[in-house]
Amino acid sequence: MNCIIVDDEPLAREAVELLAKEDDRLNILETFNNARSAALFMEEHPVDLIFLDIQMHGMTGLEFARSISKNTLVIFTTAYSEYALDSYEVEAIDYLVKPIEADRFKKAVEKAISYHNLLLKEEKENIEDITTDFFFVKSERKYLKVSYKDILFIEGLKDYVVIHTENKKIITKMYLKTIQNLLPENIFFRINRSYIVNLQHIESFDNNDIVVNGQEIAIGNGHRDAFFQLFASRRI
Incomplete structure (x- = not known):
């Protein structure tokens, strides 16, 4: 812990x-x-x-x-x-x-x-891993299929996470760190305390922010070095 x-x-x-x-x-x-x-x-x-x-x-x-x-x-x-x-x-x-x-x-x-x-x-228990391409997440008393490629970013809000896709937002009761541990590290990155982003959907970035689907998300001080190491390794 x-x-x-x-x-x-x-x-x-x-x-x-x-x-x-x-x-x-x-x-x-x-x-x-x-x-x-x-x-x-x-x-x-x-x-x-x-x-x-x-x-x-x-x-x-x-x-x-x-x-x-x-x-x-x-x-x-x-x-x-x-x-x-x-x-x-x-x-x-x-x-x-x-x-x-x-x-x-x-x-x-x-x-x-x-x-x-x-x-x-x-x-x-609120998330069921099915394949390497998608998972089912529990939301509003039912399980919804979510493909990794469709996720733009994931937002942590106290005891919940909001999964943002191009077409909808999915809210589920879960700790952000829990869903982070279940996502493939080669696709997703924890950019600050409250956001996980899909690296494949980053449109642009500078020293302070990244842009995903037109939305600016701050790069946390504790995550900045690791993020730019990803850029240097050409994973982004």
């Missing part, structure tokens, strides 16, 4: 990071001393789990938790036990009181991983 740590106390961040590094299933992408920096990071990088302090300067942990997708799980790490009830309101996976004991940390991580696996299973 891709994780970040958000806490305005350096020693607290370090303590959580040391505990997380003991579990090979956790991949710590970055640590932050405020929620706004973490939010900017998440615009370009998919995050599965946040270890999040509550009492912070500026945006609080509770405010931040209310602003993120339900598919990004939260484990609160705080010195104040009185916020436990508030954590249930934002559907946090667990609530750890500092100083955090190793065994208690492991239990919280197990809960997060179990729930994350359930989310992935639910999302994958």
Whole structure:
């Protein structure tokens, strides 16, 4: 699971990071001393789990938790036990009181991983891979056939994705990262946090944007180098 740590106390961040590094299933992408920096990071990088302090300067942990997708799980790490009830309101996976004991940390991580696996299973049940040329996606209580070549781009909207073709838009409940993992990498590319594009339908691009079917889509900072490497390798 891709994780970040958000806490305005350096020693607290370090303590959580040391505990997380003991579990090979956790991949710590970055640590932050405020929620706004973490939010900017998440615009370009998919995050599965946040270890999040509550009492912070500026945006609080509770405010931040209310602003993120339900598919990004939260484990609160705080010195104040009185916020436990508030954590249930934002559907946090667990609530750890500092100083955090190793065994208690492991239990919280197990809960997060179990729930994350359930989310992935639910999302994958909404799509059925049939051949290398097309798949069926569940939308409005029925399965619709979608050919890879017909997809212009795919847009992530919180807990849903919108598959844009020349003739229609198909909406299905799924995490953008899930459908990305099911698409052929030689055709599709994650251009920013919210969009996957069909490389075969790119009409033009510059250093900041690409154009697909007349629509401009921004190239994310975290994806720019990989995109231009594709251009250099003549895949585009």
